[in-house]
Amino acid sequence: MVQEVNPKDEQSATLSPVPQEAKGAAAQRKDSREEWRKEFPYPWDEDEIVTRRDTLRFLLAGSGALFLATGALAIIGNLPTGANVQSVPVAKVGELAENAWKVFDFPDRYAQGILINLPKQGLVAYSDVCTHLSCAVVYQGDGKMHCPCHDGLFDASTGNVLAGPPTRPLPLIQLAIHDGTIYAVKVVPR
């Protein structure tokens, strides 16, 4: 058990003449105070003390690293992409009746789009990945696309958000018609 010692008492004990018994008691108290050092030796000299200046240097290095990482993201985001993407046939002209819809793979088999034949607008296509948490949206038949995960609603004529948690519109897919075939040409992020 570690015993606390008042330094003032210890100092007064050393200044005033004391009998031999008191000296023995003081030595015993000092021994008991140093007892924890024997039980739990700690190499203070070998410890690396982190100073404020070390913290400042660490924060400065972190600031530089975060800038480099943000710059790397900017470079990656502005790399030219999509040069190898070719037009993909998605349906035949007249294949879809009014308010009918189909899902197709574009630009590769890991991403999908939704093609809808709207009554007054004709064919429109969007990425079917919900801009909230990436669930697949479906067409309801009433001019609205529905995300079943969190009840997000999108306008089928524009792709804009009508209701629910999504905040951004669906990416548009440009279409082209050639020789009676409908092609998906390009994804336009918005």
Next chain:
Amino acid sequence: MNRGEDFERRQKANPDDPPVIRPARGPKGVLPGPNYLGLQGRTAIVQGQVYLVAVILIAQLWLITDALYELLSGRSSPLVWLALISLLGFALALLIALWPRRRIEGS
């Protein structure tokens, strides 16, 4: 007690307070305290540097989070601006960390 003394006493929140000694002013404004180059003064300066750079670091964390969000959302136009703002934060952190050192240590 004449009117002048009475007016002077009413200007103080506590009339028993000692008179306020205003800090000395130099050609560029208020001069630092007499012990600003002592241990306590330097400690306070470095502590302030740490706080300011930490705030900048938190702002940069927000910037990189937003940059990643924009990148994964397929929008690349804000990324350059976010990188430039992050660069501005880093430059400000460099200024905060290095400029007072020349004043303190004279190096």
